[in-house]
Amino acid sequence: MLKDLCLLNGTSGDEGRVRDFIIEQIKGYCEYKVDALGSVIAFKKGAKTPAKSVCFNAHMDEVGFIVTDVTDEGYLRFAAVGGIDSRVCLDRVVSIGKSGVKGVIGDKAAHLLTKEECEKVPDFDNLLIDIGAKDKDDALKHVSLGDFAYFVSDYYEFGNGYVKAKALDDRIGCVLLIEMIQSDLEYDTTFCFNTQEEVGLRGAKCTAFAVQSDISVVLEATTANDLDGVTGGDKVCCLGGGAVVSFMDRRTIYDKELYNLAMDTAKEYGIPAQTKTAIAGGNDAGSIQQSGAGSRVMAISLPCRYIHSAASVVKLEDIDNTRKLLKALLTMIYD
Secondary structure (H helix, E strand, O other): HHHHHOOOOOOOOOOHHHHHHHHHHEEEEEEEEEOOOOOOEEOOOOOOOOOOOOEEEEEOOEEEEEEEEOOOOOOOEEEEEEEOEEEOOOOOOEEEEEOOEEEEEEEOOOHHHHHHHOOOOHHHHOOOOOOOOOOHHHOOOOOOOOOOOOOEEEEEEEEOEEEEEOOOOHHHHHHHHHHHHOOOOEOEEEEEEEOOOOOHHHHHHHHHHHHOOOOEEEEEEOOOOEEEEEEHHHHHHOOOOOOEOOEEOOOOOOHHHHHHHHHHHHHOOOOOOEEEEOOOOOOOHHHOOOOOOEEEEEEEEEEEEOOOOEEEEEEEEHHHOOOOOOOHHHHOOOO
16 A cells, blocks of 8 residues: 555645545545545544544645746756755656656756856756757647646665655555554544645644644654764664654644653553654644644654655554554553
């Protein structure tokens, strides 16, 4: 399921293919509706009705690009949709629009760069997508302004249990939500598959207002910096270290009791877990905790290297251990 979801294209505002796939997986297991921004709100009946309402969240969208202009020579100008570093875009193949026209994000060859250009990373204003068009009119036969573009990236497993793909942020969270919906639950639970997280946590603001849960859990992927030569807290979190339970990021200070509950539960059940040693990034919890009357929030994330690129990497054992932690929390979080 993770492979199928990662290979689907669905940037912020264009999540339809991902949404359709998710609905095919959950229909028959729950009640669901699609809101005005395209998020899916699902309600799963459990054996009991809890005193506290709980909602689990993941976002459907991925980072990508949008076509903004076409040059006279037939090259496409474009902007990032979500937080993408231009360094991960050079010479990458992209797929554009509904027809999936292929293009290459191009820059000057190294032979032609000035010394100043060699020392500077080109920004998006200086990058173009080459679709092999002979001129502007030819290009506009195949693409339109406002078309979304996506990294073309295979999904594959490699090494000692690693997975490489685009969109692991946050198709991993979507998979875990689907699995929970397909299982037997002890308590009534709500699940939200949110849109437009990557451009400002927009979908979650609407679903949180509609659901108004007492407790909200966000399932995410988060930045691992466990690279060669990096030591201590600068690693932020590590692949193979288990689920990442955050205490704070740039959008959220997480509920301390819920943070302790997750870490204590992991310890009690012998499930590997870690925290995030940098106050960085953010996720849908930032909108959820402030919507309506507010909600107590917890974030459980998967450590992910090279996030927001065409070659994000996670470890399968971290997914398994996050699954185990969620199963243990599903009873304790309602107390």
